[in-house]
Amino acid sequence: MNDWRKTAAGAAPDIPAEDVEKIVPIMEALERTFEPLRAAIRQGADMWTPE
């Protein structure tokens, strides 16, 4: 699991600590749903482009 507080500490301009605490649970939930999806990406798979 990513350390979102550490990531936020490197943000510029700063994100105030109390605001970081509000979004950490959201980021953790997003990570839990996004991370498993990456397994479907095959080597060399291209990005989406408009038709």
Next chain:
Amino acid sequence: MTGTMTISEAAAGLRARKFSSRELVDESLRRIAQANPKINAFITVTEESAKARANKADEELARGMDRGPLHGLPIAHKDLMMTRGVRTTAGSKIFADFVPDVDADVVEQLDDAGAVMVGKTNLHELAYGITSNNPHYGAVHNPWDLERIVGGSSGGSGAALAADLVFMATGTDTGGSIRIPSSFCGTVGLKPTYERISRGGVIPLGLTLDHIGPMARSVRDVAASFRAMLQAPSRHGDLSAPSRQGDLQAPSRQGGDRITVDQPGYIPPANVDIRGLRIGLPENFYFDRLDLDVAAAVRNAVQTAAALGARIVDVRVPDIDALNTVGRVLLLVEAVSNLRPHLHRRQDFGADVLALLDQGRLLSGADYADAQRLRRIYVDEFSKLWTQVDCILTPSTPTAAPKIGQTTMQVGQAISSPAGDAAGVTEDVRLATTRMMRAINVLGIPSLAMPCGFSASGLPLGMQILGAPRNEDMLLRIGAALEDAVGIRRPYPVLFS
């Protein structure tokens, strides 16, 4: 007058000289003055320029110059569309004093079609949300129940239509922002195929997710508006950054070569025929976690389509939850990219928008690239459905409009979920309301949102018809047939009594 006519009826009345454009516009302005203190649909009303434009429209018609069905009709633009010489706030404090020196392409196209802009509509701040509870310009109130939200982000456009203030309004849709207000307001909205309508001159939120489209009070009104928005290519080329907002990157026409003159738009004829068309009814996802009255209204529409001769085909849709997750990652990052020059002005953002921007700042380039790679996989997977069906019919929102200020809501009993949670579940309003919306922006396919009934408490309920890329005509055809079968929405909200 405005509230009782469709666009084609008004167009016929103007040409028969039963009334003038100036009379229509004066009535629209009068109704706005009466309704706006209650519903807050407009941020700016352009009374003087509207009257002058209406006079010009009348003069043109008198000398035989006919610009088409929208000629002389009062319309509104979402205040995300740049309007030359008219303040364009994006519902934001950041752009509170932004007066563009160019028109957005759609503004110019609708002006060329003879439409008369009477004002700029309120929206969720920066189009980044679905309630239209705007912290800087006030909440938009739903004409069906003033204590309820209109949805967003094109909430002012939805409210203006529901209150019969204009014949059509423009909207944008990055994760449901045309379709959600259409659902909550009992109006019709078209989110076309990605880039089918130019994004030039529209303040961007998510560059690969933003869609521009028409909102109106009937399917054929939407079709007429869509045609006008398609008719002309951009004459701007790339828009330069507006001079008074040096750090705003004006959107260029991404993939501009693709935005060319399209085929003339399709207006569904009377007695439109849908016999033999294959309408997909999802077996999975779309009827989970849904209020019972929404499910019943959508299934009634499906039965109506079957009675009209359409063939109903059960389909299994790919993983919509995964698509929604991909869409969230894309939008979180793209919004930061667009608003990065303003991130130091934290105090000038509303709390919800600021939290979303903070989230986007924590994601990495690899996260974004992976989301776009996943998007390609899901788009390819979803496109296989178009060999089985001509369109897919789903609910738009899982409930009727929640109350203003409500952050969570009880979503009714699951219908098709094996778990069958009879008590329903408590969900975040934003996530629940975008659940059936966001994936469609990731796919870039067209969706026609339209009313399908009323809740037990008399609030509008909505459904959406999805189609293959560039197949808007099919959606309009099916939508018109269903609308003809059940009648254009009635009753109207009683706002002026």
